[in-house]
Amino acid sequence: MSVWTDWFAERRAAREAAGLQRTLRPRAVDEDVIDLAGNDYLGLGGHPLARRAAADAALAWGPGAGASRLVTGTTTLHAELESELAEFTGHEAALVFSTGYQANLSAVGVLMDKHSLIVSDAHVHASLIDGARMCRAAIEVVGHNDLAAVRAALASAGGRRAIVLTESIFSVLGDAAPLPGLAAICAEHEALLLVDEAHGLGVAGEGGRGLVHAHGLARHPNVVMTATLSKSLGAMGGAVLGPAALIDHLVNRARPFIFDTGLAPAPTAGALSALRVLRAQPELPQRIHRRTKELAARLGAPTSAGAVLSVPMPSPQAAIAAQAAALAEGVRVGCFRPPSVPDKNSRLRITACAGIDERRWAHAVDVLTRVVYDHLRWS
Structure with a gap:
C-alpha cells in the first residue's frame, strides 16, 4: 500500500467518525419517491x-x-x-x-x-x-x-x-x-x-x-x-x-x-x-409559498422567503437518521452537514415543489412532521 492509500483511509475514517462521510446514491428513473430534496421547485423539469x-x-x-x-x-x-x-x-x-x-x-x-x-x-x-x-x-x-x-x-x-x-x-x-x-x-x-x-x-x-x-x-x-x-x-x-x-x-x-x-x-x-x-402560469410560485408556510408551521421551523425550508438537527448523526427514516416512508429530503453549512449546524434541507399533487404532498407533510419530531429528541 502506498502512502496515499493510507492517507485516503485515514481521511475517510475521520469523516465517518464525525458523521460527515458522503456517498453517491444513483436514482432510478422509475423510483416511487416524493422528492423534497431536489431543486426543481416548480416541477418544470417534468413538464x-x-x-x-x-x-x-x-x-x-x-x-x-x-x-x-x-x-x-x-x-x-x-x-x-x-x-x-x-x-x-x-x-x-x-x-x-x-x-x-x-x-x-x-x-x-x-x-x-x-x-x-x-x-x-x-x-x-x-x-x-x-x-x-x-x-x-x-x-x-x-x-x-x-x-x-x-x-x-x-x-x-x-x-x-x-x-x-x-x-x-x-x-x-x-x-x-x-x-x-x-x-x-x-x-x-x-x-x-x-x-x-x-x-x-x-x-x-x-x-x-x-x-x-x-x-x-x-x-x-x-x-x-x-x-x-x-x-x-x-x-x-x-x-x-x-x-x-x-x-x-x-x-x-x-x-x-x-x-x-x-x-x-x-x-x-x-x-x-x-x-x-x-x-x-405566473401563479406557480404562489403554490410554493403556500406549501413552505404550511410545512414550516407543522415542523416549527423558520419561515422561508423561497422554496427552501431549513430544519436544524441536534447532530450530523441525527440529521442522517432523520433523512433515512423519511426515505423509508417514501419521502426524500436533503441532509446538510459541515462543511456544507455556513453556521456549522447540521440540518434537514427540505424543498417545497409545486409539481407534486395534493395527495402526495399531504403524505409528505405527515411523514416529515413525525420524523422530524422523533429525531429532534436526539442529544
Whole structure:
C-alpha cells in the first residue's frame, strides 16, 4: 500500500467518525419517491413541454454544443434564451453558461483583481467564495445580512474597486437578503452589488421574476445578477444578467466562459421552454409559498422567503437518521452537514415543489412532521 492509500483511509475514517462521510446514491428513473430534496421547485423539469423541447433539441443539434461559445458552441437556442431571460427579469442583457457555478466564477473574476476589495456575506454559495479566492482580491467576510458591517467594510476600501456578494434567497437557511439597503450602501460607495438569484428566480417576486426585479433593482447601475437554470427552470446551466457592457466584457474576458464548452442544446431548449411555461402560469410560485408556510408551521421551523425550508438537527448523526427514516416512508429530503453549512449546524434541507399533487404532498407533510419530531429528541 502506498502512502496515499493510507492517507485516503485515514481521511475517510475521520469523516465517518464525525458523521460527515458522503456517498453517491444513483436514482432510478422509475423510483416511487416524493422528492423534497431536489431543486426543481416548480416541477418544470417534468413538464411535458420542457421535456419535449429538450428531446427535440437533442435530436436536431446532437448531445452537445460541439465547441466553446466563441467558436461554434452558440446556437440560436442560446440567443433566444438569453434574450427572454433578460426581458423576463428586467435586465438589458444576459449571458448563459454551462453551470451556475461557472456563471458566478466568471462574474466575480472579470470584475475584481488583486487591487480590488470583495465584501462577502458569510453565507454566500461556494461558487462565489471560489470566484473571490481565484481573482486574488482582498476579501472581507461580514456577518450574515449585516448592513452596518457592509457599510464599514466599504468605507475602508481606500479607493479600491469594490463589490458586495450576496444571494437574494440563501440556499441553506432560506432567508432573504436586504437588497434595497445593500444597493443603497453600494451606490453610496460606488461599489457593485452582485446578487445570486439561484433560489429567487421562479419563486420570488411578481410571477417568479426574482427579488432583484421585485425591489426595482434590475436596471440599477450598481447591481449585477446571476442565476441558475437548474432549479426553478428544471434544466441546467447558469446566467449573468446586467448591462450590455458587462455581457460584452464577460464574453471577452471570462475564462470559465471562453474555455468551456457551451451549454448543451437539450438543457438550453428545456430551460427556454420552462421559462415560457412560467410566463404563461405566473401563479406557480404562489403554490410554493403556500406549501413552505404550511410545512414550516407543522415542523416549527423558520419561515422561508423561497422554496427552501431549513430544519436544524441536534447532530450530523441525527440529521442522517432523520433523512433515512423519511426515505423509508417514501419521502426524500436533503441532509446538510459541515462543511456544507455556513453556521456549522447540521440540518434537514427540505424543498417545497409545486409539481407534486395534493395527495402526495399531504403524505409528505405527515411523514416529515413525525420524523422530524422523533429525531429532534436526539442529544
